[in-house]
Amino acid sequence: MTTGSNRWRRFADWDERPLRLDNFAVEDAANGFAAFSSPQDPKPAIGLAEGRIVMMDGVAEADFDMIDLFIARYHLDPAITEEAMAIPAEDLAAMLVDPKVPRTELVRLAHGLTPARLAEVVAQLSALEIAFSYAKMRARKTPGNQGHVTNAKDDPLQLAADAATAVALGFDEIETTMRVSRNAWSNALACCVGAAVGRWGTLFQCSSEEAEELKIGMAGFTSYAETVSVYGTEKAFVDGDDTPWSKAFLAAAYASRGIKMRCTSGAGAELLMGFHEAKSLLYLETRCLCLQRAMGVQGTQNGGIDGAPLTASIPGGMRELMAENLIAVWLDLECASGNDARPTESEIRVGAKIIPYMLAGSDLICSGMGSILKYDNSFNPSLLNGEEIEDYLVLQRDFETDGALTPLDETKVLDLRRRALGALSAVFEELDLGRPTAAMKESVALASGSAETESYTAGQVAEISEAIERRGITVVDVIQALAKRGFREEAEHLLNLVRLRVSGDYLQTSALVRDGKILSAVNDPNDYQGPGSGYRMSEARRQEVNAIREVLDRETVLRDAARFKKDEAARIRYREMGEATAGSEPLEVIIGLSPAFGSHLFRSLAGHSLADVLAALKSGIEAGGGKARILRFRHTADTSFLGLSAASLAGSGVGIGIQAKGTAVIHRKGRLPHNNLELFSNAPITSLDHYRRFGENAAAYAKGTAPEPVVVPTHGMALGARHHARVALIYAIETEMSQEGAAPLEIEATWLEQRAP
Amino acid sequence: MTDKKPGIADYPLAERRPDLVESAKGQPLEALTLEALEQQQIGMEDLRITPEALRQQAAIARDAGRATLAQNFERAAELVPVPQDLVMDIYELLRPGRAKNKAELLAMAERLREEHGAEVMAGFLEEAAEVYEARGLFTYRF
Numbered sequence A: 001m002t003t004g005s006n007r008w009r010r011f012a013d014w015d016e017r018p019l020r021l022d023n024f025a026v027e028d029a030a031n032g033f034a035a036f037s038s039p040q041d042p043k044p045a046i047g048l049a050e051g052r053i054v055m056m057d058g059v060a061e062a063d064f065d066m067i068d069l070f071i072a073r074y075h076l077d078p079a080i081t082e083e084a085m086a087i088p089a090e091d092l093a094a095m096l097v098d099p100k101v102p103r104t105e106l107v108r109l110a111h112g113l114t115p116a117r118l119a120e121v122v123a124q125l126s127a128l129e130i131a132f133s134y135a136k137m138r139a140r141k142t143p144g145n146q147g148h149v150t151n152a153k154d155d156p157l158q159l160a161a162d163a164a165t166a167v168a169l170g171f172d173e174i175e176t177t178m179r180v181s182r183n184a185w186s187n188a189l190a191c192c193v194g195a196a197v198g199r200w201g202t203l204f205q206c207s208s209e210e211a212e213e214l215k216i217g218m219a220g221f222t223s224y225a226e227t228v229s230v231y232g233t234e235k236a237f238v239d240g241d242d243t244p245w246s247k248a249f250l251a252a253a254y255a256s257r258g259i260k261m262r263c264t265s266g267a268g269a270e271l272l273m274g275f276h277e278a279k280s281l282l283y284l285e286t287r288c289l290c291l292q293r294a295m296g297v298q299g300t301q302n303g304g305i306d307g308a309p310l311t312a313s314i315p316g317g318m319r320e321l322m323a324e325n326l327i328a329v330w331l332d333l334e335c336a337s338g339n340d341a342r343p344t345e346s347e348i349r350v351g352a353k354i355i356p357y358m359l360a361g362s363d364l365i366c367s368g369m370g371s372i373l374k375y376d377n378s379f380n381p382s383l384l385n386g387e388e389i390e391d392y393l394v395l396q397r398d399f400e401t402d403g404a405l406t407p408l409d410e411t412k413v414l415d416l417r418r419r420a421l422g423a424l425s426a427v428f429e430e431l432d433l434g435r436p437t438a439a440m441k442e443s444v445a446l447a448s449g450s451a452e453t454e455s456y457t458a459g460q461v462a463e464i465s466e467a468i469e470r471r472g473i474t475v476v477d478v479i480q481a482l483a484k485r486g487f488r489e490e491a492e493h494l495l496n497l498v499r500l501r502v503s504g505d506y507l508q509t510s511a512l513v514r515d516g517k518i519l520s521a522v523n524d525p526n527d528y529q530g531p532g533s534g535y536r537m538s539e540a541r542r543q544e545v546n547a548i549r550e551v552l553d554r555e556t557v558l559r560d561a562a563r564f565k566k567d568e569a570a571r572i573r574y575r576e577m578g579e580a581t582a583g584s585e586p587l588e589v590i591i592g593l594s595p596a597f598g599s600h601l602f603r604s605l606a607g608h609s610l611a612d613v614l615a616a617l618k619s620g621i622e623a624g625g626g627k628a629r630i631l632r633f634r635h636t637a638d639t640s641f642l643g644l645s646a647a648s649l650a651g652s653g654v655g656i657g658i659q660a661k662g663t664a665v666i667h668r669k670g671r672l673p674h675n676n677l678e679l680f681s682n683a684p685i686t687s688l689d690h691y692r693r694f695g696e697n698a699a700a701y702a703k704g705t706a707p708e709p710v711v712v713p714t715h716g717m718a719l720g721a722r723h724h725a726r727v728a729l730i731y732a733i734e735t736e737m738s739q740e741g742a743a744p745l746e747i748e749a750t751w752l753e754q755r756a757p
Numbered sequence B: 001m002t003d004k005k006p007g008i009a010d011y012p013l014a015e016r017r018p019d020l021v022e023s024a025k026g027q028p029l030e031a032l033t034l035e036a037l038e039q040q041q042i043g044m045e046d047l048r049i050t051p052e053a054l055r056q057q058a059a060i061a062r063d064a065g066r067a068t069l070a071q072n073f074e075r076a077a078e079l080v081p082v083p084q085d086l087v088m089d090i091y092e093l094l095r096p097g098r099a100k101n102k103a104e105l106l107a108m109a110e111r112l113r114e115e116h117g118a119e120v121m122a123g124f125l126e127e128a129a130e131v132y133e134a135r136g137l138f139t140y141r142f
Helices: A010-015 A066-075 A078-086 A089-096 A103-110 A115-123 A127-137 A156-169 A181-194 A210-218 A234-239 A244-256 A269-273 A281-295 A317-330 A347-360 A386-399 A410-430 A438-446 A458-470 A475-484 A488-503 A539-546 A554-569 A610-623 A639-649 A688-702 A719-737 B034-038 B051-063 B067-079 B084-094 B102-116 B119-134
Strands: A046-049 A052-056 A146-148 A173-176 A203-206 A224-229 A260-264 A299-301 A334-336 A367-370 A512-514 A517-519 A572-579 A588-593 A627-632 A654-658 A664-668 A678-680 A745-751
Touching: A046 A078, A052 A066, A052 A078, A066 A234, A066 A244, A066 A281, A066 B067, A078 A103, A089 A103, A089 A115, A089 A127, A103 A127, A103 A317, A115 A281, A115 A317, A127 A317, A127 A347, A156 A173, A156 A181, A156 A410, A156 A438, A173 A181, A173 A367, A181 A203, A181 A210, A181 A410, A181 A458, A181 A475, A181 A488, A203 A210, A203 A224, A210 A224, A210 A244, A210 B084, A224 A244, A234 A269, A244 A260, A244 A281, A244 B067, A244 B084, A244 B119, A260 A281, A281 A299, A281 A317, A281 B067, A317 A334, A317 A347, A347 A386, A367 A386, A386 A539, A410 A438, A410 A475, A475 A488, A475 B034, A488 B034, A554 A572, A554 A719, A572 A610, A588 A610, A588 A639, A588 A688, A610 A627, A610 A654, A610 A688, A610 A745, A639 A654, A639 A664, A654 A688, A664 A688, A678 A688, B051 B067, B067 B119, B084 B102, B084 B119, B102 B119
Parallel strands: A146 A173, A146 A367, A173 A203, A224 A260, A260 A299, A299 A334, A588 A627, A588 A654
Antiparallel strands: A046 A052, A512 A517, A572 A745, A627 A745, A654 A664, A664 A678
């Protein structure tokens, strides 16, 4: 990009933003690039004969493709469909956003709505209405979340430690996958051991080839599956090497093994695969969702999976991802609502994407979030990853909304990581799968990501994985090994998880485990009916969410101040010389100190010793030919009034007011309080040199000249965000010390050691 | 065991109606302990779901207004005793182009019905056979 040309250089600035790395595509329905509607989308319609669906969305029964046929036969309820299809789309749209229309009624009607009608209705809602309706329509009342646990080396030690970490963060489900597909068994064993540390109930899946994934589930290592993909066109389905019948069979097979399962679909899949039939993303995804309900799966993963980056390149794409999630929950499916594949390099687009879901809640807000660093995410980076988890925790606190995660305690999480490493090593040793050294374990315990570990390589893991599979090792062997080696708690936890299969309670819609109890759409149904209803954080949960790291309180600020007291006492001594009087020397400039300056507070916000700040002001005044006098004001802590009071007593009529945090003003007698000569309002970035030049200027004003004002460049920092909590606490200390009407005191300041000015 | 079908009020069965839950070998949930596992009194086979449990969950799903989920659980109940290898074979056969003709799927349906009493699932395979033929799926794929 040339910058010397005839071009507003702001565009050059914008070129450098991460946003410009994103692809954007023009709306082009004929080529499948249309989010909400396309001329090729069918018009909603239904035909019944003798209680059978003989026409759906304009297609006659004889012309049904596999997807039409499966939906007509298993999704549409002939007893409801005429009633439901008779309701105008705009009425259904209004019902979705009306808190007084119960979710159950809308779910009942959905059993009679065709894909084209469902899509048409949701397309009428704005993004805000979709988010609101989602909060009302999602199946389980309590929100949950899912995390990815993977690493670039398939290192089982790191998987175990990171699984324990993800569990501590509060993820209800964790999902792993591999860099090398034959490492599936090792990944599964390592994660299931790690996820048993700390608490029990986190469901776990190992995303791999369909047949192998079921085998791993049979061996008891995993408790759910979600990579059963379906597609919205017949050609894409067949290209994906399946049919509605093969996938429905697989759904039954998982249930028959007592394993929770959901399907995967999402806008953009058919477009990526080249079989989009020029239909809109939303219409095709609605077919997928109707198909999933027809198959009898309890839930779906959609709204931002592999097709999300492509969808986000199209106008309305982000809104479409929200719309398809809404259709999923309207169809009464558990919704693991995407927020998965990272659809942008822009942190602003990332934040904007996640917020509606944090506010509305979701069965699984992400499906999932990277609990690990971006480069360790073997699914490809998620919308949010290990780097950004604290941002997410703070958003929960900001909006008082439950994103289902909980802040980590540094000491506790390290203990959990070491415990997980110990547990996995014990299992490896007992089952003769490996003997991790102390050095390997410790490198993993402390590592933020796999680039920092000295542990197994992907090739070594392949041998471990093949041994697990070949020898038919099951979760029972793992539980026995844990118990034998003293990891009884973890053994119990793992057994509890496997025992869930016997009753199958967790196969019901939206099931997860909280505090050892099953929570699902059956016993925790979303009952939102307006303000005060639906999910609300308990006070205890609110306190958990609030407990992020490094929060300031008054005690912390006072303790910080006390730390500098001794140091400051070695630098300067202030002597009070009685009540101050007005000066008469024409070049006298008064420095007016605030009540706590050097008496209770000792550092400016920029971290300068207040003795040094005062010395800089004094030397500046003297260098400028003025004469400095120091007073302590006790009646105010306000900068303007400190400055004006100082000016009023100064022989020159010019004074400097300064607060303990370092905010300073030059004032002249007779001016209005807030109409000062110069102001340093950004104390955190004010240097000693700035203060010295400030003193010089004060002297110049005293002499009647007009100096160039001292400007402290801000560089655009969010200084309020960085400092205002501390500022408010510090300033409260100053205001508390202020006494109405107290007279100013003459101060004799003596700088000690070599620190004299 | 009672004949009355469980409903929403009985859910979760393991917490509210443990009397309705037992393992494949007739053990109650409370017998499935770590101690029992350590002493090898129980194993992987005791930690499997049973056809009965799936039918109970189907009844609960139906009570909660989820008829299609109930149907899936009922198909699953029939698959519980079907050996893993056969389950994988059937899945493979249902994928596009694996069966070369309708008869292969119909034969598998008959086997499910005869050997495993899987009436519903057999019907499901027969339905697939009809549809695959109509949609031309018995074709060369690889």
